[in-house]
Amino acid sequence: MKQVARLFLFVFFLFGLAVPSFSQKEFKKVLEASFESGPLISNGQPWADAVKNLVSYHAVDIRLGWRKNTNSYYGQLYRYPVFGVGLSTTLAYQSEIGRPQGVYWFFDIPFREFSYDRKFNLSYFGHLGLGFNLNPYDSIENPLNRYIGSELNSYIHLGLKVNYFLTEQVHLFSMVGLKHFSNGATKKPNAGINLLPVSVGVRYNFNKSEEETPHLWERPELNKTGYWSTAFYFGSKNYEVGGASYFRGGANLTRLWEKSYKYRYGVGLDVFFAPGLRDRSGLAQVSLWDQMSLAVVGAWEWKLTEHLYIPVGFGVYLHRNNENQEFTWFYERIGMRYSLNDRLFTGVQIKAHKFKADFFEYTVGYSF
Structure with a gap:
């Protein structure tokens, strides 16, 4: 539980690096409030169906966002999106899952640049943060809830949003998407809580009018010839319910190419280390090779701003x-990273097998 808390406090620290500048005049502030309701998604197990039938999900969200109205090439690329922070809280406490709440960073990116000439505008959103106040599995007090094993978890919400311009400053909206709570296997059980809420809400724009779109901003030259990126991963994993957690780590070397201002792609090599195999398995003879894994990984990075990007990977x-619970011949990776400068970066990802969490990867890296 402490591992997850440290991880997401670290993530919020990264995003906090960019937040102070949002108070400047070139950012337009918005305030949103919404109500949401939807079903809990069962994984098909009898205990999961039982929890689903007992639980109803109703929650409210409040978000404070900033939209940059001065010229920048990433602002133009993404049609002047909104970034900000938010709070989500379930309305009622339920003994099976508790009262799930979350604090998060978010983005809201329109498919087309917002225009008052269109009453309806469509966008896509993502929320990433820390979920808390859940009632986890306990063999005596809460044996039915095998969805989650910790009070603190990651909080992820992805989906689509329809905006309706009621007045110049007041907008109505509706959202639909998938909401997920998980601790990244830092404490089992960790099937994860998945919800499919639909929400309705209102946005208030503190600024009365929209300024004209500025002229095209000069864009930097892309690095199409490619460059190297190396990263080091640190984390922990709980292998059995009630068992101890063990260090998990690894390293990566990837060749990346920039073919677009929005995306990078590349191919690399991952090496993972899972110590403690003798204690975990009871095997008398354990070698270093038994506690290691090696993979080729395809990389794709989605650049949201000059510094912030989402790394996605598929490894074989x-x-x-x-014995290290690497049950499939492939794995997936997704996360969030922040470039401290042209060379150094840091962030966090989740590595998974068939979308089942393996471990959270604290990451530090260097590009050259």
């Missing part, structure tokens, strides 16, 4: 060990 194992 060249060597793995089932």
Whole structure:
């Protein structure tokens, strides 16, 4: 639980690096409030269906956002999106799952530049943060809830949003998407809580009018010839319910190419280390190779701003060990990273097998 808390406090620290500048005049502020309701998605197990039938989900959100109205090439690329922070809280406490709440950073990116000539505008959104106040699995007090094993968890909400311009300053909106709570296997069980809420809400724009779109901003030259990126991963994993957690780590070397201002792609090599196999498995003979895995990984990075980007990866194992719970021949990776300068970056990702969490990866890296 402490591992997850440290992880997401670290993420919010990264996003906090950019927040102070949002108070400047070149950012237009918005305030949103919404109500949402929807079903809990069962994984098909009898205990999961039982929890689903007992639980009803109703929650409210409040968000404070900033939209840059001065010229920047990333602002133009994404049609002047909104970034900000938010709070979500379930309305009622339920003994099976508690009263899930979350604090998060968010983005809201329109498919087309917002225009008062169109009453309806469509956008897509993402919320990433820390979920808390859940009632986790307990063999005596809460044996039915095998969805989650910790009070603190990651909080992810992705979906689509329809905006209706009621007045110049007041907008109505509706959102639909998938909401997910998970601790990244830092404490089992960790099937994860998945919800499919629909929300309705209102946005208030503190600024009365929209300024004209500025002229095209000069864009920097892309690095199409490619460059190298190396990263180091640190985390922990809980292998069995009630068991101890063990260090998990790894390293990566990737060749990346910039073919677009929005995306980078590349191919690299991952090496993972899972110590403690002798204690976990009871095996008498354990080698270093047994506690390591090796994989080729395809990389794709989605650049949201000059510094903030989302890394996505798909890896294929060249060597793995089932005792380390690497049950499939492939894995997925997604997360958030922040470039401190042209060379150094840091962030956090989740590595998963068939979308089942393996471990959270604290990441530090260097590009050259």
